[in-house]
Amino acid sequence: MTQETGGFAALDLNPNIVAAVLATGYEEPSAIQQQSIPIILAGHDMIGQAQTGTGKTAAFALPILNKIDVSKREPQALILAPTRELALQVATAFETYAKQMPGVNVVAVYGGAPMGPQLRAIRNGAQIVVATPGRLCDHLRRDEKVLSTVQYLVLDEADEMLKLGFMDDLEVIFDAIPASRQTVLFSATLPSSIRSIAERHLREPKHVKIQSKTQTVTAIEQAHLMVHADQKIPAVLRLLEVEEFDALIAFVRTKQATLDLAAALEAKGYKAAALNGDIAQNQRERVIDSLKDGRLDIVVATDVAARGLDVPRITHVFNVDMPYDPESYVHRIGRTGRAGRDGRALLLVTPRERRMLQVIERVTGQKVAEARLPNAQAVLDARIKKLTSSLAPLVAEAEATHGELFDRLTTDLGCSARALAAALLRKATNGQALDLAAVEREQPLVPSFTPRGERTERGERGERPERGDRERRAPMPLAEGRVRCRTALGARDGIAAKNLLGAILNEGGLARDAIGRIQVRDSFSLVELPEDGLEKLLSKLKDTRVAGKQLKLRRYRED
Numbered sequence: 001m002t003q004e005t006g007g008f009a010a011l012d013l014n015p016n017i018v019a020a021v022l023a024t025g026y027e028e029p030s031a032i033q034q035q036s037i038p039i040i041l042a043g044h045d046m047i048g049q050a051q052t053g054t055g056k057t058a059a060f061a062l063p064i065l066n067k068i069d070v071s072k073r074e075p076q077a078l079i080l081a082p083t084r085e086l087a088l089q090v091a092t093a094f095e096t097y098a099k100q101m102p103g104v105n106v107v108a109v110y111g112g113a114p115m116g117p118q119l120r121a122i123r124n125g126a127q128i129v130v131a132t133p134g135r136l137c138d139h140l141r142r143d144e145k146v147l148s149t150v151q152y153l154v155l156d157e158a159d160e161m162l163k164l165g166f167m168d169d170l171e172v173i174f175d176a177i178p179a180s181r182q183t184v185l186f187s188a189t190l191p192s193s194i195r196s197i198a199e200r201h202l203r204e205p206k207h208v209k210i211q212s213k214t215q216t217v218t219a220i221e222q223a224h225l226m227v228h229a230d231q232k233i234p235a236v237l238r239l240l241e242v243e244e245f246d247a248l249i250a251f252v253r254t255k256q257a258t259l260d261l262a263a264a265l266e267a268k269g270y271k272a273a274a275l276n277g278d279i280a281q282n283q284r285e286r287v288i289d290s291l292k293d294g295r296l297d298i299v300v301a302t303d304v305a306a307r308g309l310d311v312p313r314i315t316h317v318f319n320v321d322m323p324y325d326p327e328s329y330v331h332r333i334g335r336t337g338r339a340g341r342d343g344r345a346l347l348l349v350t351p352r353e354r355r356m357l358q359v360i361e362r363v364t365g366q367k368v369a370e371a372r373l374p375n376a377q378a379v380l381d382a383r384i385k386k387l388t389s390s391l392a393p394l395v396a397e398a399e400a401t402h403g404e405l406f407d408r409l410t411t412d413l414g415c416s417a418r419a420l421a422a423a424l425l426r427k428a429t430n431g432q433a434l435d436l437a438a439v440e441r442e443q444p445l446v447p448s449f450t451p452r453g454e455r456t457e458r459g460e461r462g463e464r465p466e467r468g469d470r471e472r473r474a475p476m477p478l479a480e481g482r483v484r485c486r487t488a489l490g491a492r493d494g495i496a497a498k499n500l501l502g503a504i505l506n507e508g509g510l511a512r513d514a515i516g517r518i519q520v521r522d523s524f525s526l527v528e529l530p531e532d533g534l535e536k537l538l539s540k541l542k543d544t545r546v547a548g549k550q551l552k553l554r555r556y557r558e559d
């Protein structure tokens, strides 16, 4: 392994940043990090294109932290993110990576929270401001100088910001930041609207594109399961009950996750061990040898630690955490099915990772079918099957060696053969649940998801929207004092959220803050507006036309 000399340490970052990153359990920079960090450190403008989940946050956060002058207590870096959730995520990531850099202050600025404390936090010396464009523009209206010291600007998820209608806000923000700034733009896609922003506002940007080459996968049986992030360990335990494996390798993203899962497996009696970059080379070789010769059956590894691992006994690969890219997925599952044996690969997918699953399917040209977690009946059947097969060889021989003892015990205990056999079974199975009611009791149902493509609605069994999973989130409850209004104009009329927003702002004379969520559906749209003064507002908008058609906004009563 080479991460002692390569990896984050080789990136020319401040040692305190490297230490904090390693402390969070990252072992190696992801591809987008590896390529972007040197470019940003060198001061170039940059356009980074990569899918969700490839590690874009650290790709800009680490070099920016490296550039911050902690002794200056004024905004130096501005990160724009499309939603409140993402802004908070990015702000939290900055705080994590800056854990060992005292004096770094991060402030998150987003709508739906009072403006005063946000502005005070900026003025009180936050060097890093993470903001949604709408709210930031509100602040600019109050204080046009608030961004005048910013030197680094990042547009995170630029395509999403444009989809949400923030184009005009972005222009205002660009104008409020000194032209000498360094600008970095990250986006999963680069539509022409983004290219045109880049042409106007970036200076000779370097391009980084993490693109997946087509991969061929050998004949390994693959499936995926939808689970919540916090249900992964119970899901793995349940799957292991029914999967007939010889040796298994489970992949996770961090050192801590290798330890957590290995401990959970050992507690259930599996012969399992963790394999991560902290483990010394000789110990690592011992783990692999143990897996080879059967002293271990399960190894929980990070990608780095599993490098070069080749154990023919491996029948199963569990992708407990999503790989960073399809190449590494293909690489991981190639650990099974060695030497012409059968292999099986399972992938756990959390809500926000669905897109990565699609990328994997596209790149490998194969569908990864959806599987369901086994229910209690399946777990019970598997347990009884294991018990049966462990007894089968004994049934043929044990009567000769233990038959007389059995007769004596029935006599001594004065019980039936059935009663004695039952007592022995209970002893042999060591309290394991072996009837349906008991299995159900010990295994609370792990919530899973409705299949891909189906819209999930709030309140559905097991559905818990995850932070950052904004596309699939069910309609948000209305904020206090807001009502929903409806227009019969929708996507099929060529309407986008920004058109509605623009029209209502201009003709209704409302502040950006007053308008809540805008949802554009195919044949209608919903807009959240203040209840106070609604009648007046609707009459002001009476003749408003959007995309050449009458808006006809009406209060919408849902029940």
Ligand code: ADP
Residues within 6 Å of the ligand: 025, 026, 027, 028, 029, 030, 033, 050, 051, 052, 053, 054, 055, 056, 057, 058, 253, 254
């Ligand atoms: P993106 O912005 O590209 O969607 P994120 O920056 O949100 O991706 O990162 C996705 C997940 O991967 C996060 O949980 C993050 O902590 C983790 N992560 C990022 N970089 C690394 C790394 N080098 N090693 C391990 N985990 C990482």
Ligand code: MG
Residues within 6 Å of the ligand: 056, 057, 156, 157
């Ligand atoms: Mg991101």
